[in-house]
Amino acid sequence: MTIRPRVGITVGDPAGIGPEIAVKAGADPRVISVCEPVLYGPHSRDELAAFARGRVSPEAGRAAYHAITSAVDDAMSGRIHAIATAPINKEAFSVAGLRWPGHTELLAHLTSAPRVAMMFYAEQLRVVLATIHVPLARVPQLLTVERLQDTIDLTWQALPRFGIDTPRLAVAGLNPHAGEHGLMGHEDEAVIAPAVHSARARGIRIEGPIPGDTVFVRAVRGEFDAVIACYHDQGLIPVKLIAFGRAVNVTLGLPIIRTSVDHGTAFDIAGQGIADPSSMIEAVLLAARLAARAGQQS
Numbered sequence: 001m002t003i004r005p006r007v008g009i010t011v012g013d014p015a016g017i018g019p020e021i022a023v024k025a026g027a028d029p030r031v032i033s034v035c036e037p038v039l040y041g042p043h044s045r046d047e048l049a050a051f052a053r054g055r056v057s058p059e060a061g062r063a064a065y066h067a068i069t070s071a072v073d074d075a076m077s078g079r080i081h082a083i084a085t086a087p088i089n090k091e092a093f094s095v096a097g098l099r100w101p102g103h104t105e106l107l108a109h110l111t112s113a114p115r116v117a118m119m120f121y122a123e124q125l126r127v128v129l130a131t132i133h134v135p136l137a138r139v140p141q142l143l144t145v146e147r148l149q150d151t152i153d154l155t156w157q158a159l160p161r162f163g164i165d166t167p168r169l170a171v172a173g174l175n176p177h178a179g180e181h182g183l184m185g186h187e188d189e190a191v192i193a194p195a196v197h198s199a200r201a202r203g204i205r206i207e208g209p210i211p212g213d214t215v216f217v218r219a220v221r222g223e224f225d226a227v228i229a230c231y232h233d234q235g236l237i238p239v240k241l242i243a244f245g246r247a248v249n250v251t252l253g254l255p256i257i258r259t260s261v262d263h264g265t266a267f268d269i270a271g272q273g274i275a276d277p278s279s280m281i282e283a284v285l286l287a288a289r290l291a292a293r294a295g296q297q298s
Helices: 018-027 029-034 058-077 090-095 103-111 136-142 145-162 187-201 212-220 232-243 278-297
Strands: 006-010 036-040 082-085 117-121 126-129 169-172 206-210 226-229 248-252 258-260
Touching: 006 018, 006 058, 006 278, 018 029, 018 036, 018 278, 029 036, 029 278, 036 058, 058 082, 058 090, 058 103, 082 278, 103 248, 103 258, 117 145, 117 232, 126 145, 126 232, 145 169, 145 187, 145 226, 145 248, 145 278, 169 187, 169 212, 187 206, 206 212, 212 226, 212 232, 226 232, 248 278, 258 278
Parallel strands: 006 036, 006 082, 082 258, 126 226, 169 206, 169 226
Antiparallel strands: 117 126, 117 248, 248 258
16 A cells, blocks of 8 residues: 555544544554544544443444444445444443444444454464353353354464464363363363364364463463464453553454454543553554555555
8 A cells, every 4th residue: 555544443432431542543643654544433522522421321322333334334435444443332332222242243244244253462462252242151052163163264364464474373272271181071172172173174273272271371472373262251361461552452354454442431531531542542553554564465
C-alpha cells in the first residue's frame, strides 16, 4: 500500500471508556504517522451527553452496534482498510435486543464468515481461543475435533500475516495434566489428540495436548509461536498477566482486518478522562501494519 491505510476506530459502548480511548488513539502521533484514523460512533461531548456514563442502557448498546455495522460496511466496500474496535458491553447489547454476545460473533455474522477465531497477540505470546463467550460448563461439549481443526487451520493460515512464515503451534490440554491418560477426563485423548494428529498429517507443525500449566511458559520462552487454548480464561489469563495494555485482540477468518483492545468498558472510570489508551493505540497500530502488509501483497 503506497498510501497510509485508513483505519476505522469504533468507539464501543458510549457509556464506557471507549470514546475516550478512541479519541486519544486517533490523535496519537504514532497512529497518525502510519495510518489515517476514522472514528465511528458518538465521541464528542455533545454526542456523549445523551448517554448515562457508567450505566448499562439499550441506547448505548444500539449506538455501539450501529458504529460497528457502519465500519464493517465501509471495510467491506474498501472505503477503509481495517477496523480497530473499542470495547462493547455485552449486557447493553442484551438489553438492546441484540443477540450477539460479543464483537467476534457479530463480525462473523456481518461478513458471512463461515469460520472465525479470537486471537490475542502480544510480542511475547500469541493465544487463539477454541471456544469464546460460553459458560465453562459447556466447553467440553463444544470442544469437538472439527472445531479444533478449524481453529488450528485458521491459526496456521493467519500467522504468516504477522511475519511468522512457518508457525510452530501448541494446543493446551483441557484437563489438569492434559487428562493424565484419561484419569482426569477423556477430552484430551478423545478430542484434542486426534485434532493434533490430523493437523500434522496436513503438514502443520503442532504439538499437544500439553498441560495448561506449562504450555504458556514454553511459548513465552520461544518454543511455540502460538498456543490454542480450549476456553476463554485459560488463554486470556496468561496473556493479560504478561502483556495487559499491550496485547491486541485479532479476529481470524474474517474477509476484513479487525483488531481490538484487551480490556472491557471500565464503567467505573468512564467520563473521568483518566482511561489509558495504550491497548487501543496498539490495536490501531497492528491494524495499520496488517493493512499495509496486505496492500503490499495485493
